[in-house]
Amino acid sequence: MIQFYLTEHNRMVKIPSFTEGCWINVISPTVDEISYLVDQLQLDRDFVRAALDEEESSRIENEDDQTLVLVDIPFLTSEDNDTVLYTTRPLGIIMTETNIVTISLQNNTVISDFANGMIRNVQTQLKTRFLLRILLRGATQYLTYLKQIDKITSSLESKLDKSMKNRLLMQLLGLEKSLVYFSTSLKADEITLEKILRGRIIKMYEEDQDLLEDVLIEVKQAIEMASIYSRTLSSTMDAFSSVINNNLNIVMKILTAVTVLLEIPNMVFSFYGMNIDGGLWMDRFQWAPLGIAILLTLIAAIILFKAKMFK
Incomplete structure (x- = not known):
């Protein structure tokens, strides 16, 4: 799926076709759509391929007049009754001379919030600013999911005090695995953001510099929260294991x-x-x-x- 958006009168508006200064949102593209991106829009084929590879790690690359920023963003993968699992997927952001393109394997709340106009004061023509707003939204989403994990963990602990069921222990194990995914992805994103902060690849103005520092603060906070929750959950699992053995x-x-x-x-x-x-x-x-x-x-x-x- 390929969608085109343009900021008009400080509002995100969906437009029918490509125009300079628009934001191109690509989600799980077909073979024909990939060909359109490469042949018609002249996007670097390797950049498009990297954005669609689940195994790609966070990084930033520059090729000719195009820049690829690849970051990991959080996803809610499954929700069955009380079972909630989280993981991360790559989000590719390609900046050309005139446009910004986001490519992801599946729909996500980070991109959909921009598409639905939930994020204010976004200008698609200001590519660097728009890039940083996407990164900030991704970091905020990490913090939101981490708080959800903490609440779910507390709920499961109270249930386990009353009944030691394998289903509840498996849910805790799934949350522990989610925190490992988050920690790994956040640390990789932090390295990418620090490379952007140096300003060698992407030119930034003073306001962009301040926004990028805000993004880094949010990411560092998310890393710290994930580390604390992971240690706490690991200690909880060890404690329940000791109780079961006792x-x-x-x-x-x-x-x-x-x-x-x-x-x-x-x-x-x-x-x-x-x-x-x-x-x-x-x-x-x-x-x-x-x-x-x-x-x-x-x-x-x-x-x-x-x-x-x-x-």
Whole structure:
């Protein structure tokens, strides 16, 4: 899908075709659309290919009169009842002499917010400013998702206090994995932003410099939050793992004590059932085996109880 947008009277307006100064939004393009980008709009084929590669890492490149800024942005990948997972996908931003082009594999909230006019004071003609506003929105989206992860983690912890279910533990594991994705992508984005800050590849004015510093502050804050939440969640998982192991040890201890108590009557009655010439003295007293078994079992139960085998 290829869409064209232009700022008119401080409003983002969708236009039917290409014009100079417009923003070209490309989402999951077909083969024909890729050919249009390369052949008609003269975009660098390698830049387009890199933007559509899930394995590409964040970076900035310059080729002739075109500049590629590749960053990772957060995505909400699945939501099933209480299960929420997050990941990151590359967003390619290509700046030409007259236009700015964004290329992504799937629709995302960062781009859709601009397309829907939710971000104010955006000028598609000011390519560098527009680029930085996209980067700032991506960093803000990271912070939003990180706060959601923190709330979901707190909710899952309260549920796990009441019931240790595998489903809840798997949800915590999924959130821990999401935080790893976020941390890795944010650190790569930070390196790219620092390269832009040097001003060697993209020329910036003073206002652009201030905006870029704001983006870096947001990214650094997101990195710190992701690191803190990751450590907290890891400690929580370790704590619940210890609780599960402790509960298992308690169950095994109780089962062992019960097994010992059940084994005592079995031993007594086994002696009574042995074939011995002359018989056992217990043959004369029919209730003797039962009484001995009960007595020994009670003695063993008292010993085990004092040894705290039932706690």
